[in-house]
Amino acid sequence: GEEHYNCISALHKSMRGSDENASLYWLARMLEGGEDPLYVARRLVRFASEDIGLADPLALTQAVAAYQGCHFIGMPECEVILAQCVVYFARAPKSIEVYRAYSNVKECLRMHTGPLPPVPLHLRNAPTRLMKNLGYGKGYKYNPMYKEPVEQDYLPEELQGTDFFKERKT
Numbered sequence: 794g795e796e797h798y799n800c801i802s803a804l805h806k807s808m809r810g811s812d813e814n815a816s817l818y819w820l821a822r823m824l825e826g827g828e829d830p831l832y833v834a835r836r837l838v839r840f841a842s843e844d845i846g847l848a849d850p851l852a853l854t855q856a857v858a859a860y861q862g863c864h865f866i867g868m869p870e871c872e873v874i875l876a877q878c879v880v881y882f883a884r885a886p887k888s889i890e891v892y893r894a895y896s897n898v899k900e901c902l903r904m905h906t907g908p909l910p911p912v913p914l915h916l917r918n919a920p921t922r923l924m925k926n927l928g929y930g931k932g933y934k935y936n937p938m939y940k941e942p943v944e945q946d947y948l949p950e951e952l953q954g955t956d957f958f959k960e961r962k963t
Contacts (some may be wrong), residue, residue: 797814797828802834804879813883821872828873834860836941837878848888855881890958897957908933 804819812941841856859878863871889960902909906953921930946953 800826800828804833805844806837807838808840808879808882809887811887813880816879816883817876820875824868824872824875828869830863830875831860834863834878835877837875837882840882843892844887845882845885845891846891848889849887851912852882880911881945894957901952901955901957910951913946913949915945916947 800819804816804823807815807819820833824830829946838853840854841852845852855878861873862874865871866874899936914928915931915933917924917929921924924930934945936943948955
């Protein structure tokens with residue numbers, strides 16, 4: 794019932810708050826109460842990107858490994874795998890930079906009126922002669938061929954200069 798959602802919320806918020814003791818408590822309460830360990834593991838995968846993100850990119854690897862470990866061995870043996878992951882996440886630095894930036898991109902797309910801007914010609918693949926003749930790929934600079942980053946626009950013309958990583962005002 795509702796306690797299922799209350800407990801996962803408490804676990805999530807305890808990890809977000811860097812409280813390793815409370816995080817372990819809520820994990821144990823869920824697992825000892827019969828919660829599916831794969832449900833908890835799926836939530837940890839989400840948490841790794843949503844709350845830890847680029848502050849510790851290895852968190853996602855930890856979460857996926859925990860999910861796979863739980864899938865391979867099941868309960869009760871996988872409880873320690875989840876406990877390790879939960880403590881790792883509680884102790885990890887947190888960053889919602891990517892989560893917020895992606896939300897800003899989604900908002901930009903939802904608020905756009907009319908047809909979405911086309912992909913700039915220089916960014917389009919040109920697998921046929923016709924496409925090459927139409928200008929697909931023309932002027933594209935292949936970064937690995939240069940010693941320094943190249944100046945090149947990657948967003949559609951009407952979005953150039955947009956920075957989705959900056960806080961958007963509503």
